[in-house]
Amino acid sequence: MLDLGTETEARHRFSFWDCMILAAARAQGCDIVWSEDMQDGRIVEGMRVGNPFGLGRRCPAACYGDVR
Numbered sequence: 494m495l496d497l498g499t500e501t502e503a504r505h506r507f508s509f510w511d512c513m514i515l516a517a518a519r520a521q522g523c524d525i526v527w528s529e530d531m532q533d534g535r536i537v538e539g540m541r542v543g544n545p546f547g548l549g550r551r552c553p554a555a556c557y558g559d560v561r
Contacts, residue, residue: 501519
């Protein structure tokens with residue numbers, strides 16, 4: 494997990510802890526990562542980043558579909 498997180502950090506220039514969240518989500522096969530700290534709608538390592546506080550202007554998670 495640590496290796497995957499540091500590889501993600503080097504590729505995307507996110508914080509170490511955000512990369513660890515992304516690595517854990519990727520290891521579990523997640524399609525969406527909810528974070529207010531990363532860019533809403535961005536595709537990272539095959540997962541879409543969604544802002545959990547931006548749902549008023551975007552459709553719910555079911556609308557995102559599979560991003561793989």
